[in-house]
Amino acid sequence: MNWINNVVRPRIRSFLKPKDTGSENLWIKDPESGEMVFYRDLEANMWVVPNSNYHMKMKATDRLASFFDGGHYTKVAVPAVAQDPLKFRDSQKYTDRLKAQRQKTGTEDSVTVATGKLFGQEITAGVQDFDFMGGSLGMAAGSAIVTGLETAAKNKTPFVLFVASGGARMQEGILSLMQLPRTTVAVLRLREAGLPFIVVLTNPTTGGVTASYAMLGDIHLAEPGALIGFAGARVIEQTIREKLPKGFQRSEYLYDHGMVDMVVHRHDLRSTIGSLCGLLTKLPERPELAKGAPARPAAPKPVDTEAPNAPEAAHAE
Template identity: 75%
Template sequence: MSWIDNVLPPKIRSFLNKRETPENLWVKDPESGEMVFYRDLEANQWVVPGSGHHMKIKANDRLAAFLDDSKYDLVPLPTVPTDPLKFRDQKRYTDRLRDMRVKTGMEDAVLVATGKLYQQPVTVAVQDFDFMAGSLGMAAGSAVITGLEKAADTKTPFILFASSGGARMQEGILSLMQMPRTTVAVLRLRDAGLPFIVVFTNPTTGGVTASYAMLGDVHIAEPGALICFAGPRVIEQTIREKLPKGFQRSEYLYEHGMVDMVVHRHNLRSTIGSLIAMFTGAASPAGLSEAPPKQPLPQVANDDDLDGSVAQAASE
């Protein structure tokens, strides 16, 4: 034992000897309970290899996995008032925004980027659920509008990856006004004759579903994604009846005609690449002639606590 161990108080000694243990070394699959090594999950685009469960993926990781050579250029987004209503509940809204920006490294819930998909120039917007549950506020609404206008100006297809708990309550009516604003921007893209492809990820709810997310030319859903306006628990409490298993999930909505297809995350590039070639009349991109490999689909998740989890994420 060295002399320093005899001189230093126990608390300081334990601090100096503390070993840094990496966090999130293993991630638990919420469906099967399987423990998956973090690096393996990251390499598999955050899809659990065994069950096929699609976990949430960060916006930057989504763009890197989707676009050619993981290369993209972020589109500058407009600045909006930070806290127009001076809102405060358990903490000030400005403090929530600051905490989210430190946690995620993003200014708000939406990133917009330009890049290429099978050599075809595209404009892509991604909502990140980690930023206040991907809620729709003035900044997020302006970002989506900027993406739509950028696509119209550059005459490129627009692809949206939607993930949201709904409108941002801290901005009140100003948040709800983003619904008609984004709708008008979608109409401008449609007038330009450019394709608008929406990919629903888990979850996509509330005002986002009630506005621009449901205005695409093609609606694709990732397996097992919750897609709705009001959540299952709210509906059950209102009608006082038990809902069918898998109600409002991707597969259920596909069977009932609300979405056009359910596509595994690994096959989104090839599927959307083929759709863009069809819409634009371009030749089918190289590498799309072969059918994509079949991927395991996840089990239907339990919806009992979903409404509460979305609300909790939005308030964090």
């Protein structure tokens, strides 16, 4: 009986289990045009679809590697927090969900903080990864952002934050919402130190995150076509009983109405942020940044005008 359980059944499962072909053989579908794009081509193009210019979601490690000089950076240690303070359970235990997300993304939570150089200037940066429970804001993510802001103030560097989130994390309830004032206070302390806080809004940025640190930057950049807002478009339409304009809550619309300072293509973020950090910290002009592309390059039309409801308590899988 042991021989059947230990040898025969595992072999049968191995035959029936689909083989992992590896990321090199995958084709990814463009959400806008439906075009199939080769994985390697997309990765080499910083996850921007070449033909449609659609900006796909980007992992935290890929974002940091493409942002810092030579792809070199040092992660900042983040204080540990209680794993499951409310003993929350929905379709599965919160602790099990966290464990699964950590295995999938390779990160401890939705926010990663690192230090490095951008065109030779010391920079502190944070990246909010939508792959980790929809980039939802919990105690660990809030502590990471506060730590990043405090690190920037201590090292006297600008702080650049790439935001992508569905909102507060429902599994942590009121403790998640408490991160809104916590991060706000940390932003104010960085401002008192006279250091710049630059926010890059990526697709999507919604919910309580938009109601706090995502809109408290000295300068707000946005990637083309990014969904940015508090509540979803359908919720707003049902509330005001009016049809919203085309492209509502997309970065281009917000730029036209003064809520975003610049819409910047992903390929131009390094040079744009480098120039801004140099200007805001009064560093000498750098010739290599003068060749940067215009602040608002041509961008594709919005993916959809009927944006899904922005989950204030998101845990998107």
